[in-house]
Amino acid sequence: MKAKEKVAAVRCASYDENQVERQLSRLMEAIDAAALIKPGMKVLIKPNLLSAKNPEEFTTTHPEVLRALVRYVQRHGAQVMLADSPAGRFTLDSLRLVYQKTGLKALAEQENCQLNESLDNVESELKMGSEAVPILKCVADADLIIDCCKFKSHSYTLTSGAVKNMFGVIPGLVKAEMHARFPKRAHFCRFLCQLAAMVKPQLCIMDAIEGMQGNGPSGGDRYDGQRLLAARDPFVLDYGALKLFGLDPNQMPIHHAACVLGLVDPQNLELCALEESWEALSRHDFRLPETVKGLIQLIPSPVEALRHVFAPYPKPDLKRCVGCGECLRDCPVHAITLVNQKAVIDRRRCIRCYCCQEVCPIHVVQLKR
Structure with missing residues (x-):
């Protein structure tokens, strides 16, 4: 019998450095993350850096979650790079501004890890018609990709998590071209699933300590989620998050597309809360965008x-x-x-x-x- 894929979740009341590091280490142990990281590996961590927002605006992956993750990877002897292609223009100046505002510039200096400043891209294995979808070269060059997303509402896809976070491996305004190519939501969500499956992040962490609800992913309201989640697969992690926050996965277009493509099997998932029952850890107060x-x-x-x-x-x-x-x-x-x-x-x-x-x-x- 095939082993069930695990989603692990734990309470984390704040971004206190010691608390986040302790809880993240417990999640990593629960999903045996150490087995994936080898000494000398080039590990790329892909946060959600939507735009030049400070961490208190609950729009981007919080630097304390990234700090704990960087330290965990470094303890296992791997090299760390943080990389993303935020929304809008993709220039060195705009990228540096995002790193500065989101707290990643200071984080990289303090933890001795690298920030990607290359705008280079390469053709990926994913093709749209006869054309290959470009992705950041640093993503293609990595030995291991870690998806460190933010739990948010999204006016178009309804929610944003690990699968949606992979959209940021596409450089700059090419992302807008993908929207134009797939103007229907169902087709766009199918594309997001195909992209995430091609990139294949092998370790996925969700920052849901503070999330965003309402008209996200940048203009919504703060959601006091007080949770961290982890899995080895982005589709599995997103399913676990939807269940944890009281949302029906079957009503969410990204999960629906993943099921149609055979990328996730809800019957083969294990929902694991580390300190209590899954029911006790679950929430039922998350507000979706007005578009729903x-x-x-x-x-x-x-x-x-x-x-x-x-x-x-x-x-x-x-x-x-x-x-x-x-x-x-x-x-x-x-x-x-x-x-x-x-x-x-x-x-x-x-x-x-x-x-x-x-x-x-x-x-x-x-x-x-």
Whole structure:
């Protein structure tokens, strides 16, 4: 009989350095992470660094979780690099700003690990038609990839975890091109699953000590999750997180796509709480984005045209918009223009991917019906 794949979870009340390191070490032992890390390995840790946000904005993987993870890997004799391609422009200056604001620059200096500053990419094994999907070269060069994600809501995919975090191995605005290539949510989520399966992170950690609920992944509200999770597979970890926070995995489009592709088998998973029962550790108060509410959920998924009509549309608050142009640059279908230094969205062209809401640095993009 095939051994069950384990998702381990534990309480962690704060980002206190000693508490995080102690609880993360317990998770690593529970999933036998040490068996994966060999001396001299080049280990790449992929955090969620969506944009230049400070850790207190609960948008990015917290540096204390990354610190504990870096130390664990280094204790096993491996070399560590932290790498991501945040949303929006992908330049050395923008990347360094993200590292500084998210606390990773200070972390790398304190823990003697490397930050990727190369913008180089290579063709991956994943093809879309006749074209290979590019990924960061440092990802392709790594001996072991660790997926260290943040538990968040997401206006397009409803939740964001380990599978969605792998989208950041695609460089810069190529991510917007992928949105344009897959304008339907189901097709985009299928692509995310194929990408994660190709990258194959072998160790996955979820920072759910503080998460984001509501209209995430950048404009939502703080969620006091007080949990850390770990697994050896991103699809397994995401399933465990959905169950832990009281969400129905079958209603989540990424998990649904993973099941259709045969990438996860819920019947072959073990949910393991380290200090108590899984039921006692579970929560049932997580709030999904507004895009999950209302008529959109009553429409059968094959009727895609009607689903699009009833889906909330993004609308910048023109009184607060500063005309920075970040949404314009990141829109995959070029539905945004600047009029009198204010962002204006053409609703007829908009594909409801909500990238504009995601990258807006001052959160002025609202969802309307």
